[in-house]
Every structure is written in structure tokens, then in C-alpha cells.
Amino acid sequence: MRPLRDNGLSILFGALFLVTLIGQSIAGYLEHNEELREHGQALVSFGSFVTSSEFVVDVAENWQSEFLQFFLFIAATIWLVQRGSPESKKPGDEGVGTDEEQKVGEHALEDSPSWARARGLRQVVFSNSLLLVMGTVFVLSWLAQSLAGTVVMNSENALHGQPPITWLEYLGTPDFWSRTLQNWQSEFLAVGAMIALSIFLRQRGSSESKPVGVPHHTTAIESD
Template structure:
């Protein structure tokens, strides 16, 4: 496979990977200067870039965004198994809720010759593979949430130390108002974004996008029903 074809065939993934890297680098640079500005304002010594990007403060900022994003997709993937929204290309058509039959899913005896191996084997491996997207999204969410909470308690205790307050435990932190204020700020924005995408896509179109129905399809018809 030529390099040009590889880029063309994976353009969507590569595009968002590039945006992710650029945004993360930009965040680290902006956060580095902001952090050192705050340290200087308090008469404290500034730190190097390497020390900043390995600090608990930077970990918290990154992890709290990651966990909200993966929670969003975890819930959306799980919800769309059973719940439908008539007319939305983000949903199956009404009446099709549920995991589907083995024939519909092309697993076990109904698998094709070129189906993934675990889809053809049956048993626990097919069960795991059939839920692998949800499992991985959920695992990344849990790990990101854990990283956020562990980094957050370190930052909180550093601030407490500067103000002469006692240190707190991880459990104290994860039930604190500070932790849930930061967490729920991200969650509510993600839920709003997904909900509006589902609703707006019933009535609005973007010609050529896989996330939109064809322009001339009626509002009440889903993309799957339009074929």
C-alpha cells in the first residue's frame, strides 16, 4: 500500500490525531506560561517545562477532559443499543432496539469468511469482541477518572500546605465539592453536545457528511431507512 493511499484511507483518524497532538502541545505551552506567571505573582520560583508537563496539575487538566469525553461515548454507545430517536442518523430506526440477532451481527455460524476471528469462534470470545468497543471506552474513562482524582488530591494537598491547612485523603477528595464541581462542569457540556447532535440531525443536514442524512430525506426518516 502506497503512503498516499494509506493517508487517504485513514484521513479521518489522522486528521483528528494531528488536531489532538497540536491541541495538547498548545495546552502544555499555554499552561506552562500561566503556571509560571502565577508562581512569580506569589514570589515563588518558576519551574521548567519538563517539570510542568509531568506535574499533577497538568495531569489533572488533561485527565478531567479525557474522562468526560470517554464517558460521553461510553454512554452514547450503550444507549444506542436500546434507545432510538426517530429521524436521527445517530439512531437505529424505531423497533430495531436491542443487540440484534446472530444473523444480523454476522457472528458464529453466520460469520463471513473474512469476519474477525473472534466473531467466528463463538462462546465467550465472541461475547467479549461483541462488546469490545464499550469495554475499551469504559476502561479509558475509569482510568482517566482515576488519574484525575489521584492528581487532584496531590494538587489539593499542595494548596492546603501553602495555606497551612491539613492534608486530605484520596477518599476525602473524591467526595469533595471541588472535585465534583470540576467533574460535572465537563460532564454536562458533553451530554449537551451529544443530545443536540442527535436532535439537530433530525432536521438539519450537511451534504456529504456521514453524520448527516442525505439532504432530501424526510425529517422523520433515519439514514438507515433511507437506503
């Protein structure tokens, strides 16, 4: 049972991700076939739907906004602080920190990752690996959303007797930016609310909250 306990958060959210993705695919499949039925067109199989641009664009637009949120949050917390929030370093600790603080190079611990002990490019890559991966997934998800969205729009244009458009033309359409910005604004709102509300509100036992009795103005790391 220890592996389950030690990896409980990853297992929970991995399971929730799979359940909701499957649920989205089933609901989207039923909705898509209902639309085809209303237009007198042939229905598609479930396998055809989940590999279609209609499904990919909906999934990708959610993924890209989520990874953009974390990419910006990780980058912003290097240099910006919010006094009193457990999501922030304490004021005065802005920046990337010294090698000693980060336990890299000659200051690495005996059981530190090998790339933390390395020098040069490997250490630079590992030191920024979280931001690099988040940014890469965001860019790839955004690209998948835009390409799939182009296919979907051209399918709709064909139904209405309109000419197809290119990928670059789609990037300038209201449809693309409506899909994109409605997700971005919700992610920014959620992160901003978490940062601000955690200054004044508590959740006993959560690592995302300060201890219940810590003053509002105290940043979580200052209470250790």
C-alpha cells in the same frame, strides 16, 4: 497517497489532538510559572510541569468526560432510538440483534475477524469490545483526575497552612465535583444537540447527516 486517503479522519483528528495537547501544555506551563512568580516561588521547567499533577488533572478531567460521553452513547443506542436521527437505529431495531444480523458464529463472513467466528467468551468480549475499551479508559482517566486533583489540592492547602486530605476526602469536595460535572454537562449537551438537530438539519456529503432530501421523520438507515 491511498493510505492517507483511507485513514484521513484518523490522521486529521490525531494531528489535531497532538497540536492542541502541545498547545495546552505550553499555555499551562506559562500560566503555572506566572502564578509561581507572583507567589515568590522558584519557577519549574517545562518537563517538570508536564509530568506534574497540575497538568495531569487538567488533561485527565477532559479525557474522562469525553470517554464517558461515548461510553453512554454507545450503550444507549443499543436499546434506545430517536426517530429521524442518523445517530439512531430505526424504531423497532432496538436490542443487540441476532447472530445472523451481526455476522457472528456460523454466520461470520470469510473475512470476518477471527474472534467474530469464535464461540464463547472470545465472541462475547469482541462483541462488546468497543464499550469495554471506552469504559476502561473512562475509569482510568477518572482515577487519574481524582488522584492528581488530590495532590493539587494538598499543595494549595499547604500554601494556606491547612492540613492535607485523603483521596476519599477529595472525592467529596466541591472542587472535584465542580471539575467533573462542568465537563459532563457540556458533553451531554453536545451529544443531545447532535441527535436532535440532525433530525431537521442536513450537511450534504457527511456520514453524520441524512441525505438532504430525506424527510425529517425518516431515520438515516431507513433511507438506504
